[in-house]
Amino acid sequence: MLSPALGAVYIHPVKSLAAHAADKVAVEPWGLDGDRRWMLIDNENRVVTQRQQPRMAQLSAEPLPDGGVSLSAPGGPSLTVGAPDPVTTVAAELHRSKVEVVPASEDAHTWFSARLDAEVRLVHLDAPSHRRPVDPEFGRPGETVSLADGFPLLLTTRSSLDALNSLVARGDHPEEGPLPMDRFRPNVVVEGTAPWAEDGWRRIAIGEVAFRLVKPCGRCVITTTDQRTAERGKEPLRTLARHRREGKHLLFGQNMIPEATGVIRVGDPVTVLG
Numbered sequence: 583m584l585s586p587a588l589g590a591v592y593i594h595p596v597k598s599l600a601a602h603a604a605d606k607v608a609v610e611p612w613g614l615d616g617d618r619r620w621m622l623i624d625n626e627n628r629v630v631t632q633r634q635q636p637r638m639a640q641l642s643a644e645p646l647p648d649g650g651v652s653l654s655a656p657g658g659p660s661l662t663v664g665a666p667d668p669v670t671t672v673a674a675e676l677h678r679s680k681v682e683v684v685p686a687s688e689d690a691h692t693w694f695s696a697r698l699d700a701e702v703r704l705v706h707l708d709a710p711s712h713r714r715p716v717d718p719e720f721g722r723p724g725e726t727v728s729l730a731d732g733f734p735l736l737l738t739t740r741s742s743l744d745a746l747n748s749l750v751a752r753g754d755h756p757e758e759g760p761l762p763m764d765r766f767r768p769n770v771v772v773e774g775t776a777p778w779a780e781d782g783w784r785r786i787a788i789g790e791v792a793f794r795l796v797k798p799c800g801r802c803v804i805t806t807t808d809q810r811t812a813e814r815g816k817e818p819l820r821t822l823a824r825h826r827r828e829g830k831h832l833l834f835g836q837n838m839i840p841e842a843t844g845v846i847r848v849g850d851p852v853t854v855l856g
Contacts, residue, residue, distance in 0.1 A: 584774050584776065585774050586774045586775050586851070586853075586854070587772070587773055587774050587849060587850065587851055588770060588771075588772060588773075588788050588789070588846060588849060588850045588851075588852055589740055589771045589772060589773035589848065590603065590763070590768075590770070590848060591603065591604045591605070591606070591607050591614070591769065591770055591771075591846065591847075592604070592767075592768060592769055592770075592771075593607060593614050593615075593616050593617040593618075593645065593769070594617055594618050594643075594767065595616055595617070595618075595620060595643040595644070596618075596620040596621065596641075596643040596651060596653075596704070597618045597620065597631060597729050597730075598621070598622070598630075598631035598632045598635075598639075598804075599638055599639075599641045599642060599643050600640070600641065600642045600643075600809065601764055601767060601809075602643070602644065602645065604848075605847065605848050606845055606847040606848070607845070608843070608844070608845050609791050609840050609842075609843055609844050609846055610840070610843060611734075611840060611843065612710070612713045612726045612727050612728045612734050613727060613728050613730060613734035613735055613769070613840075614734075614735065614769055616645040616649075617728065617769060618707075618729040618730045619649070619706060619707050620643065620651060620686070620704060620705065620706050620707070620729070621683070621704075621707075621729045622635075622638070622694060622702045622703065622704055623672070623674050623675075623683075623703050624700070624701070624702055625701055626675075627672055627673065627674045627675055628674070628675045629675065629676045629677065630698075630700075631804070632804045633802060633803055633804060635698050635700065635702075636807045636812040636813075636814060637697070637698055637812045638698070638812075639807055639808075639809040639810075639812050640655065640656055640811075640812050641653065641654070641694075641697060642654045642655070646662070646664075648665060649664075649665035650662060650663050650664040650665050651663050653690070653693060653694075655697050658697065661689060661690065661693045663686050663687060663689075664687075665706055666684045666685060666686050666687065666706055666708075667684075668684045668708045669684075670684070670685065671683060671684055671708075672684070672685055672705060674705060676714070676729065677732075681707065681712060681714050681729070682708075682712040683705035683706060683707055683708070683712070684705060684706045684707075684708050685703055685704075685705050685706075686704040686705060686706055690703075690704040691703045691704060707728055710726075713726035713727060713728055714726060714727055714728075715727075716732070716733060716734070716839060717732060717733075720733070720796040720797050720837075721733075721839060722839075725839055732837065733796065733797065733837035733839060734838065734839055734840060735769040735770060735793065735837070735838040735839070735840070736766075736767065736768045736769050736770075736799055736835050736836070736837060736838070737768060737770050737771075737772060737780060737793075737795065737835060737836045737837075737838050738766050738768040738770075738771050738780075738834065738836075739771065739772045739775045739777075739778075739779065739780050740763070740771060740772070740773045740775075741773075741774075741775050741776060741777045741778075742775075742777050742778050742779075742780065743761070743763055744777065745778065746761070746818060746821065746822075746826075746834065747759050747760035747761055749821045749824075749825055750818060750821045753817070753820060753824070754816070754820060755815065755816045755817050755820060758815045758816065758817040759817060761817060761818055764809045765804075765805045765806075765807070765809065765818065766801070766805060766834055766835055768835060769838075770788065770838075770846070774852075780795070780835075780836050781798070781836075783795045783836065783854055783856075784855075784856045785841075785854075785855035785856040786852055786853060786854055786855055787855055788850050788851075788852050789845070789846050789850035789851065790844055791840065791841075791842055791843070791845075791846055792840075792841040792842055792855065793838040793839065793840055793841060794838065794839045794841060795836045795838050796836075796837055796838065796839055797836070797837045798828065798833040798836055799833065799834060799836060799837050800831035800832060800833060801818070801822060801831075801832045801833065801834050801835075803819070805818055805834070806818070806819055818834070819832055822834060
């Protein structure tokens with residue numbers, strides 16, 4: 583009998599930068615502690631991600647205890663950035679919504695702009711009151727999200743990735759596989775399930791913390807970006823289009839909303855509640 587368990591936990595301190603693995607992490611109402619509390623914006627205050635700048639995959643942000651981040655890039659100098667004082671906020675455009683954020687220091691803007699060959703600014707999400715509401719079609723009143731695209735957490739399973747890689751191997755671009763999990767930028771990775779079992783889950787508990795699975799995750803061009811080299815290919819979108827299409831959406835993983843706070847740890851049992 584399969585015994586599902588939490589196989590890995592990831593946070594992304596700066597949206598669209600490299601993932602940071604953790605052994606345990608606190609679950610907050612709007613997502614994992616330290617996940618996507620920072621992001622980059624352009625001169626028109628619009629979010630900048632790997633969609634526009636695939637080289638962001640090669641930049642890393644290590645979370646610091648005071649809420650700051652330590653930035654690093656291959657072959658270049660690192661930079662420590664503290665959480666800015668919320669003296670001035672900026673209304674940034676995150677896809678189709680607005681969010682109030684606080685600009686970081688000028689040296690942070692300079693550090694990122696030099697590495698991306700584009701003028702960008704680093705901004706921070708400060709007060710809980712600045713969180714965005716979850717899409718009311720899927721969320722309940724009062725449920726919020728930080729700087730993630732739409733939902734507090736993303737779940738994937740190891741067996742579904744294995745199944746997808748088997749399909750990639752039989753497709754038009756087998757040389758691009760097998761694909762690693764970091765292409766899908768999950769928060770939690772569950773092991774010990776049947777392939778695609780998560781499609782039928784509505785509620786789960788990871789350890790003692792319960793979550794609702796509210797919507798399959800539609801995937802974008804970021805999944806075609808090698809997170810080590812920043813080069814783009816055709817997979818997995820070509821294979822998802824053939825085998826995991828729902829309308830215009832190509833699906834892999836499930837979006838989740840916490841029902842409670844607590845701490846989750848790698849190795850915690852995963853219980854399907856409904």
